[in-house]
Amino acid sequence: MTVYFNKMLNKALRRNKERIGDVNAQIEDSLAGIRTVKSFANESFEIEKFNRENIRFLESRKNTYKAEALFYNSFESIIQLITITVIIFGSVNIVNTDLDLADLITFLLYINFMIEPIQRLNHMSTQLQEGITGFQRFMEIMNMKPAIENKPDAVILPEIRGEIEFRQVSFRYEDHLDKVIQNLSLRIEPGEYVALVGPSGAGKTTLCSLIPRLYDVTDGEVLIDGIDVRNIDLQSLRQK
Numbered sequence: 574m575t576v577y578f579n580k581m582l583n584k585a586l587r588r589n590k591e592r593i594g595d596v597n598a599q600i601e602d603s604l605a606g607i608r609t610v611k612s613f614a615n616e617s618f619e620i621e622k623f624n625r626e627n628i629r630f631l632e633s634r635k636n637t638y639k640a641e642a643l644f645y646n647s648f649e650s651i652i653q654l655i656t657i658t659v660i661i662f663g664s665v666n667i668v669n670t671d672l673d674l675a676d677l678i679t680f681l682l683y684i685n686f687m688i689e690p691i692q693r694l695n696h697m698s699t700q701l702q703e704g705i706t707g708f709q710r711f712m713e714i715m716n717m718k719p720a721i722e723n724k725p726d727a728v729i730l731p732e733i734r735g736e737i738e739f740r741q742v743s744f745r746y747e748d749h750l751d752k753v754i755q756n757l758s759l760r761i762e763p764g765e766y767v768a769l770v771g772p773s774g775a776g777k778t779t780l781c782s783l784i785p786r787l788y789d790v791t792d793g794e795v796l797i798d799g800i801d802v803r804n805i806d807l808q809s810l811r812q813k
């Protein structure tokens with residue numbers, strides 16, 4: 574039972590940690606852009622976004638308390654049942670003169686000795702799981718591999734002329750999101766200036782961030798001086 578409930582607590586507490594992470598990310602995002610938010614009088618929108626994350630956190634917290642309540646109460650009930658069972662069977666045996674009263678009392682004392690450490694261990698389990706899940710989450714983040722990595726045979730560019738070419742480029746941030754860029758081809762000669770014009774959210778920043786390979790294209794290729802940016806050493810690409 575302890576193992577089962579510990580697993581349940583572990584799951585609930587892990588979700589807590591993920592949700593509070595979301596809340597923190599949301600707050601950081603809002604605070605970093607607070608000037609923009611205020612300039613566009615978007616406070617209520619930000620508050621709404623915060624509330625949404627906060628409610629998700631609250632829900633996950635509720636689930637933890639539910640798991641805890643179920644755990645402690647089931648355990649306490651079983652402990653009480655042990656004592657009651659011993660008293661009932663003991664009394665029956667005393668009536669049948671199979672058992673002395675002194676033996677029954679000794680037995681009850683033994684049961685208390687046995688139960689006490691288990692009880693103490695159980696009371697520690699929330700703290701224990703709190704620690705374990707924190708560590709698990711920490712390891713998860715430390716082991717996270719960056720999505721964009723250097724190829725083993727990546728070339729280092731000694732000099733960049735500055736010819737940028739987008740060839741049939743399509744891009745989406747996540748698989749479940751819509752494409753921000755679709756089938757875009759564009760060639761910029763060295764020294765040439767190009768202005769990207771479009772409403773907010775059109776994808777201007779996105780397009781630019783494909784050049785230093787902050788993101789990888791979904792389809793097509795981005796070339797610098799005729800070399801696919803995915804084949805260029807990241808450090809050398811960004812430095813240049």
Ligand SMILES: Nc1ncnc2c1ncn2[C@@H]1O[C@H](COP(=O)(O)OP(=O)(O)OP(=O)(O)O)[C@@H](O)[C@H]1O
Nearest residue numbers: 746747750753771772773774775776777778779780
């Ligand atoms: N990190 C991201 N994850 C998911 N979607 C994103 C991300 N960054 C931008 N988007 C979405 O991609 C689209 C293009 O955004 P982008 O920031 O490139 O627009 P923009 O043209 O630079 O806008 P602005 O003029 O406001 O700077 C928008 O719909 C935006 O919501």
Ligand SMILES: [Mg+2]
Nearest residue numbers: 774777778779
């Ligand atoms: Mg932008």
